[in-house]
Every structure is written in structure tokens, then in C-alpha cells.
Amino acid sequence: MAVSGFEGFEKRLELRFFDDTQITNNNPMGLRLIDFESLDQVLNQVQCTVVSAVANRSFDAYVLSESSLFVYPTKIIIKTCGTTQLLKSIRPLIHLARNLNLTLRACRYSRGSFIFPNSQPFPYTSFKDEVVVVEDSLPKSLRYRKASVITPSSSSSRDWHVFTASVDVESDEPVVVVEVCMTELDRVNARSFFRRKGDDKNSDSAGKEMTRLSGIDMINANAFICDFAFDPCGYSMNGVDGERYSTIHVTPEDGFSYASFECGLSLYDDGHLDVSEVLSRAIDVFRPGSVSIATTYGGEDYNHEVSKRVERVLAKKLGLKCRSRLMDEFPGSGTVVYQSFTPRRK
Amino acid sequence: MGANVSSPDQKFPVTDIHSRKPWAPRFEPEISPYKVNSPFVVEIKNKNQWKSRLDALKDTNKLLVIEFTAKWCGPCKSLEPKLDELAAKYTDVEFVKVDVDVLMSVWMEYKLHTLPGIVFMKRGQEIDRVVGVKFDELERKLHRYTQSFY
Numbered sequence: 296m297a298v299s300g301f302e303g304f305e306k307r308l309e310l311r312f313f314d315d316t317q318i319t320n321n322n323p324m325g326l327r328l329i330d331f332e333s334l335d336q337v338l339n340q341v342q343c344t345v346v347s348a349v350a351n352r353s354f355d356a357y358v359l360s361e362s363s364l365f366v367y368p369t370k371i372i373i374k375t376c377g378t379t380q381l382l383k384s385i386r387p388l389i390h391l392a393r394n395l396n397l398t399l400r401a402c403r404y405s406r407g408s409f410i411f412p413n414s415q416p417f418p419y420t421s422f423k424d425e426v427v428v429v430e431d432s433l434p435k436s437l438r439y440r441k442a443s444v445i446t447p448s449s450s451s452s453r454d455w456h457v458f459t460a461s462v463d464v465e466s467d468e469p470v471v472v473v474e475v476c477m478t479e480l481d482r483v484n485a486r487s488f489f490r491r492k493g494d495d496k497n498s499d500s501a502g503k504e505m506t507r508l509s510g511i512d513m514i515n516a517n518a519f520i521c522d523f524a525f526d527p528c529g530y531s532m533n534g535v536d537g538e539r540y541s542t543i544h545v546t547p548e549d550g551f552s553y554a555s556f557e558c559g560l561s562l563y564d565d566g567h568l569d570v571s572e573v574l575s576r577a578i579d580v581f582r583p584g585s586v587s588i589a590t591t592y593g594g595e596d597y598n599h600e601v602s603k604r605v606e607r608v609l610a611k612k613l614g615l616k617c618r619s620r621l622m623d624e625f626p627g628s629g630t631v632v633y634q635s636f637t638p639r640r641k
Numbered sequence: 642m643g644a645n646v647s648s649p650d651q652k653f654p655v656t657d658i659h660s661r662k663p664w665a666p667r668f669e670p671e672i673s674p675y676k677v678n679s680p681f682v683v684e685i686k687n688k689n690q691w692k693s694r695l696d697a698l699k700d701t702n703k704l705l706v707i708e709f710t711a712k713w714c715g716p717c718k719s720l721e722p723k724l725d726e727l728a729a730k731y732t733d734v735e736f737v738k739v740d741v742d743v744l745m746s747v748w749m750e751y752k753l754h755t756l757p758g759i760v761f762m763k764r765g766q767e768i769d770r771v772v773g774v775k776f777d778e779l780e781r782k783l784h785r786y787t788q789s790f791y
Contacts, residue, residue, distance in 0.1 A: 324712070324713050327713055327715055329715070330718065331715060331716075331718040331719045334715070335719075345719065345774075347773055347774055347775060348715070348716030348719060348773060348774040349716055349755045349756070349757075349772065349773035349774065350711075350713070350714040350715060350716045350717065350755065350756050350757075351754055351755045351756065352713065355714065355715035355716055356716075357715075357716065366715060497777035497778060497781060498777060499775040499777050499778040500778060519754065519755045519772070521755075521773045535755055
């Protein structure tokens with residue numbers, strides 16, 4: 296394990312605003328009306344910048360120098376890695392939303408466990424400090440708050456940290472968010488994410504090649520992929536498929552290799568996307584030595600069967616054994632199920 | 642015309658061990674002071690205008706670049722200044738802009754579900770497209786297709 300290197304594990308921030316039909320009738324675009332310069336300034340404070348972007352009728356998707364940003368009419372998701380100052384974006388974003396008459400409804404901040412925790416700046420050196428900073432940035436109207444560290448008993452598993460705050464105690468968002476964190480990537484597979492020496496490609500076409508070579512384009516053939524290859528290595532992509540977003544970020548260097556896959560699905564999907572199938576394909580791209588999956592059920596419809604099915608599919612197709620499955624409930628923000636996997640016979 | 646974007650040196654450098662180069666948008670308009678200030682990217686507002694544009698260019702070897710954009714597309718706004726810059730630079734190329742909500746039927750014709758979409762046309766045929774904000778690819782293709790052998 297390297298002494299220090301690039302931190303792949305992301306910090307994730309999600310802000311949800313009230314979908315007041317009076318407001319959205321006059322302003323169906325909601326947060327998407329925030330002008331690009333303002334967004335860019337917020338990202339500056341976080342210490343990252345936009346490298347590519349795409350949009351469809353449902354949302355805007357930005358690939359950042361340090362991960363991704365998704366803007367829906369009433370929801371913003373920012374995910375950043377490295378040593379970025381993600382929490383600095385909370386106040387400016389709430390302010391920008393207020394200018395559009397949008398009121399904050401809920402906030403969620405989550406992350407795994409850093410590979411290089413000592414390389415993080417304050418307050419990211421301790422989850423307790425992060426929670427203090429988040430709480431300070433939120434209005435008092437978000438009364439229902441909870442901070443939790445999910446700790447699997449298995450020694451090879453990493454902790455998962457979640458903080459949520461919400462105006463309501465009930466959560467009715469029919470969205471399921473799946474966050475997959477992978478470490479110890481297969482070295483051969485990871486090679487796809489290094490720029491080839493002497494290639495005269497630019498980052499956009501090098502990214503496209505990585506998407507194809509690695510098989511990422513087959514995870515969801517329906518999705519439009521906005522990809523980017525970093526120099527000398529590293530890869531990011533956002534997938535856009537109707538209302539659904541997906542995103543992959545890869546740090547391929549041996550010693551601290553990391554890849555993440557995240558997607559947001561609606562519970563009322565027509566079912567053409569089997570979550571287990573999608574996850575299995577995504578994880579197969581990297582063949583990691585260790586995987587964790589945090590699934591957030593936004594509504595009240597948490598279903599054990601989905602988690603069990605994921606475990607069955609991963610065991611059968613990828614030989615990954617589930618070492619731990621833990622669950623926690625968050626007022627106004629749904630249920631989180633956290634599973635840890637390692638290959639059989641490890 | 643200058644874009645309202647902070648200069649690259651105002652951006653925080655990406656702090657990491659392997660010095661991944663941060664990509665900074667390069668907005669550097671180079672308009673000669675002696676040129677007339679005409680709109681370089683013309684917005685097409687109706688089907689007749691669209692048809693007559695296409696017809697006028699069909700028998701020439703002129704490259705036509707169509708930018709598909711929409712009011713709901715945030716990323717499109719980051720592309721606008723770059724396109725203005727390129728349009729000013731490549732004066733032999735015709736640049737037009739289509740708002741997909743205004744000319745929805747045209748948008749359907751090109752089967753673009755994500756924006757922004759830049760379509761390159763020559764002699765009435767599509768020769769290439771760039772979907773999403775991709776400055777390097779855009780410039781590279783523009784350079785390629787303005788070569789006379791295309």
C-alpha cells in the first residue's frame with residue numbers, strides 16, 4: 296500500500312428542494328436555471344472545475360476535474376474526490392436556489408473511508424468535524440437530523456458515513472441511489488485507464504476509447520455517455536438515460552487503485568434495467584479485491600429482496616461473497632443498506 | 642463579447658500527488674478590430690429560414706455547423722462563448738443555432754436526445770457530430786472539416 300497517493304474515495308452531497316407546484320409551474324426548470332458562471336464559482340470554492348458536460352430534458356450532467364455534478368429541477372448532487380472542500384458548496388448553493396425561490400427540503404452528506412485519511416484537509420479528518428460544518432451551513436428548518444457511521448464487523452470492510460437533515464420526517468422520494476466503491480482493482484483491467492504514451496488523442500476521444508475498451512459502454516447500452524480521460528491516467532464518465540443518471544470514476548494506480556459506480560433509479564421504473572445485472576456488469580469491468588455497496592431507498596418501500604438478489608447475482612457471476620449487510624434508517628431521507636463483499640476464498 | 646469566465650490562474654490548482662492537469666476553458670476571442678461586428682452564429686427561428694439556409698449551401702463546398710441548444714440546457718451555456726469564438730475565427734464556415742423547442746421537428750430529424758449537439762454538414766449531408774461540451778474535439782473536427790479535401 297502506498298504511503299500516499301490520489302484519494303479516490305468521494306465525498307457526496309445531495310441537496311433537495313421543495314417541489315412546490317406553484318413554483319414549478321412558473322419555473323419548471325428550477326435549479327437548472329442557475330447560470331453556468333455561478334455554478335463555476337461554487338465549484339472554484341470546492342477546488343474543482345468542469346471538464347465536460349451534457350444535458351437532456353430531465354437534468355444537466357457535468358463531469359468535473361474531481362468527479363461529477365448533476366442538476367435536476369429540485370435536486371443537486373455533487374460528488375468530489377481527492378482533497379476537495381465539498382462542504383464549502385452548501386451555503387452558496389442554498390443561496391443561489393433561494394434567488395430562484397426554491398426552499399431547501401433535505402440534505403444528505405455521505406462518504407466511505409478514505410484510503411489516505413491523513414492527507415485530507417480540515418474538517419475531513421474526522422466525520423464528527425464534517426457533521427459540525429454541515430449542520431452549521433443548514434437552516435434550522437431542517438429539523439430532523441441524523442449522523443451515522445455504519446461499521447461492518449468484518450475486518451476487511453470499510454466504514455460508511457452518512458449525515459442527513461430534513462424538513463419532513465417522512466421521505467417520499469421514489470428514488471433508489473446505489474453507490475458502489477471498489478478498491479484493489481484488477482491490474483490488467485486498470486491498464487485501460489492509463490493514457491497510452493504518444494497517443495495524439497485529446498481527452499475527449501481518449502475518454503471514448505477507454506469507455507469502449509473497458510466495456511463501460513455495455514453497462515447500460517441505453518445511456519448516453521459523457522466521458523473524459525485524465526493525464527497521465529484516470530477516467531470519469533456521466534451516463535444519461537432519461538431521468539436516470541449514472542457516474543463512474545477511476546483512479547487506476549496500483550497501490551491505491553479505486554473505482555466508483557453510482558446510479559439513481561426510480562422505483563417506478565418499467566423494469567428494463569435489472570439493478571443486479573447493472574451492478575454486476577459495472578463491477579466486472581474492474582474485478583476489484585474489495586467492494587462495498589450503499590443503497591439508499593428514498594421512499595418507504597425498502598425491500599430486502601433487492602439486496603438479497605444483488606448478493607446472489609454477485610456471488611454467482613463474480614464470485615463475490617457478501618461479508619456483511621447492515622441497515623440504518625434516516626428520518627426524512629429513507630433507509631440505507633450497506634453491503635461489503637470480497638472474493639470467495641480470500 | 643468576452644465571456645464572463647474567471648481566468649485560468651484564478652482557479653485553484655487541483656491538489657493531488659500525480660498532478661492531473663486541470664482543464665481550463667480557453668475563452669480567448671481574437672476578433673480583428675477591423676472586422677464588422679456581425680453576429681457570427683445566426684439563430685434559425687423558423688422552418689422556412691432553416692430550409693433556405695440548407696438549400697443555399699447544398700451546392701457549395703461550404704461547411705455548415707449547426708448548434709442544437711435549449712433554454713433548459715445548462716451545459717449549452719458554457720459552450721456558447723466558445724462557439725462565438727470559433728465562428729469568429731473560421732469565417733469560411735457557416736454557423737447556425739437551433740433552439741430545439743422552437744424547431745422541434747428539426748431536432749427530431751437529427752435524433753439528438755442529449756444536448757448540446759453540434760452537427761457538421763456538407764452538401765446537405767451530415768458528416769459528423771459532437772454531443773456534449775467537448776471543446777478539444779469540437780475544435781479538432783472543425784479544423785479537419787475545413788480542409789479542402791473534405
